[in-house]
Amino acid sequence: MLDIATELHRWCGRGRPFAVATVLATGGSAPRQPGAALAVDGDGTAVGSxxxxxxxxxxxxxxxxxxxxxxxxxxxxxxGYSDEDAFAVGLTCGGVIDILVQRIDPGVRPEIVRALAAAASGEAAAVARIAAGPAELLGRALLVRTDGSYDGSLGDGPRDRTAAGQAHAMLAAGRTGTVQIGADGSRCGQPLTxxxxxxxxxxxxxxxxxxxxxxxxxxxxKFLGYDVTVCDARPVFATAGRFPEADRVVVEWPHRYLDxxxxxxxxxxxxxxxxxxHDAKFDVPLLERALRLPVAYVGAMGSRRTHLQRLDRLREAxxxxxxxxxLRSPxxxxxxxxTPEETALSIAAEVVALRYGATGRPLTGAHTPIHAVA
Known part of the structure; x- marks a missing residue:
């Protein structure tokens, strides 16, 4: 649901009830992951998938x-997929997908309204909703913030505190998915999902x-959803006019900016x-710092010869x-x-492959799962 928060926040601002379907869990080759959502308003307008x-x-x-x-x-x-009825509504890919469908009335669910507002503004937040348990509890929600505070209620104080703790841990890891707690807030007893x-x-x-x-x-x-900064020490090249799609363009020595x-x-x-x-006076002090950081990806452009020379300088450092x-280099x-566009595609592909621990090899002829299990 939070993946389409911007549009849903607009609907809430107009006081419009809507129904939102959210991927709860998947199996096999289901194409979307938990948290992906489709919402429909009273006019029949749909957003998301x-x-x-x-x-x-x-x-x-x-x-x-x-x-x-x-x-x-x-x-x-x-x-899920039905072999008996090829025309049945289901996932042709052979996967299984569980969908949570919930009507949202902005005046009744203020904690969800605040969660959508936070997500739409880029603020870190998590929302926990009861997806399985007693019928009277289904759909109850908590908004959980980075400091561990929370709004809303799941109907019981100990339950709220346990759920908020679980949601806070998942928020800290940037994860979306399901967790189980006991209905009384303990780790045992009748479970709630x-x-x-x-x-x-x-x-x-x-x-x-x-x-x-x-x-x-x-x-x-930007296409992949990153907040993008361009940094260069040369003011004649580092201009907003040359990089209009960047979130910011910074004139500074790269290693100083990173520090x-x-x-x-x-x-x-x-x-x-x-x-x-691919200039040693910029690259070496920058990479010396970058490669010591716990970041997802560090890549450097240059020929194989440049790469080997760069490695020697970094060892000397x-x-x-x-x-x-x-270091991903070349x-x-x-x-x-x-071309620049083709090169950008190759870099973006490597970033995605490394994020999911994938090989980057063609899927044709492979016998491994298309979507790795997280």
Whole structure:
């Protein structure tokens, strides 16, 4: 639900009830992950997606029923593949998907309204909803913030505190999924299933080197949902006019800018650092710092010869081999890229593959799962 928070926040601002279908759990090759959502308002307008098209029509009708009162206000529906009836509503990919459908009245669910407002503004927050348990509890929700405080109630103080603790832990990890707690707030007794959705600010992509390849990488980074910064020490090249899609363009020596961002707490483990300068006076002090940081990706552009020379300089600077092994250089996957756009695609593909621990090899002829189990 929080993945479409911007539009839902607008609906709430107009006081419009809506029904939202959220992916609760998946199995097999289901195309969307927990937290993906489809919402429908009273006019029949739909936003979002829960399956990439396989079961959208059936889920849309469930939302309409929940909104009109023809169906229960909160329900969980499972969709899977049917070999017996090839025309049955289901996932043609062979997966299984559980969908939580809930009617949301902004005046009745203020904690959900506040959660949508937080997510729409880029604030870190989590919402925990009861997805399985006694009928009278289904759909109850808590908004949980980064400091552990929470709004709303699941109907019981100990239950609220236990749920808030679980949701806070998932928010800290940036995770969305289900957890089980006891109905009385303990870890035993009658279980309740909570769907916890975390909304965190977008991960950062720091692009060092204001060159034409950087402009293409900025566009790719924005497409993937990153907050993108371009940094270069040369003011004639590092201009907003050359990188209109970047969130910010900074004129500073790259290593100094990185030091300042780390000191300010603005570089977290999801960050992606792409070094495109291939100039030793910029690269070496920058990479010496970057490769010591717990970030998701550090890549550097350059030929294989440049890469080997760069490694020698980094060793001279005292960087251990374990840190050097983290460097993705020459940057990107082997796509035969020539143009800036093709090169940006190869870098973006490597970033995605590394995020999920994938090989980057063709899926054709492979016998491994398309979607790795998290």
């Amino acid at each position: 829960v399956s990439g098209g396989c079961v959208e029509g059936a889920v849309y009708e469930l939302c309409r029923e929940a909104l009109s009162g023809d169906g229960p206000p909160t329900v969980v529906q499972r969709f 909570l769907l916890v959705e975390s909304s965190v600010p977008p991960p950062r992509m720091l692009v060092f080197g204001a060159i034409d390849f950087a402009a293409a990488l900025v566009r790719a980074g 300042a961002e780390v000191a300010a707490g603005r570089v977290d483990p999801r960050a992606v650092l792409c070094v495109l300068t 005292g960087l251990p081999e374990a840190a050097l092994d983290r 940057i990107g996957l082997d796509l035969g890229a020539r």
